[in-house]
Amino acid sequence: MTTRVHPADDELVRAAAHVARTRCRGDNHTMAAAARAQDGRIITAVNAYHFTGGPCAELVLIGAAAAQGAYELDTIVAVGDRDRGVVPPCGRCRQVLLDYFPALKVIVGAGDRVRAVPIADLLPESYVWADHQLDAG
Numbered sequence: 001m002t003t004r005v006h007p008a009d010d011e012l013v014r015a016a017a018h019v020a021r022t023r024c025r026g027d028n029h030t031m032a033a034a035a036r037a038q039d040g041r042i043i044t045a046v047n048a049y050h051f052t053g054g055p056c057a058e059l060v061l062i063g064a065a066a067a068q069g070a071y072e073l074d075t076i077v078a079v080g081d082r083d084r085g086v087v088p089p090c091g092r093c094r095q096v097l098l099d100y101f102p103a104l105k106v107i108v109g110a111g112d113r114v115r116a117v118p119i120a121d122l123l124p125e126s127y128v129w130a131d132h133q134l135d136a137g
């Protein structure tokens with residue numbers, strides 16, 4: 001598999017890092033995410049940790065974006081609190097992001113290797129939910 005690499009959206013990484021630094025508190029909010037909507041807006045969110053399965057920052061961001069009328073996202077990044085830098089999406093988020101935004105780019109990597117890659121490249125041989133809704137249409 002050849003991973004297609006794009007330059008990272010530095011403004012987006014800075015936005016997520018800012019939210020991680022200024023809005024994450026205690027054990028409930030430890031991760032921040034920022035996404036570039038297709039209209040250029042930046043949407044941000046933090047996770048809502050709970051032992052029953054509280055959503056990651058990426059998932060909170062999907063709802064926050066929709067609440068602002070942003071239904072199409074171009075690029076997303078998550079940054080950890082306490083200066084942990086860019087954190088790649090967990091497996092659940094990779095599946096959700098792929099299903100919602102098949103053309104999404106995800107910023108991954110650390111230091112001078114921070115880059116944007118297609119969500120599909122983070123989930124090879126992926127299950128595509130829409131392909132299995134046989135009664136639809």
Ligand SMILES: [Zn+2]
Nearest residue numbers: 056089090093
């Ligand atoms: Zn996740």
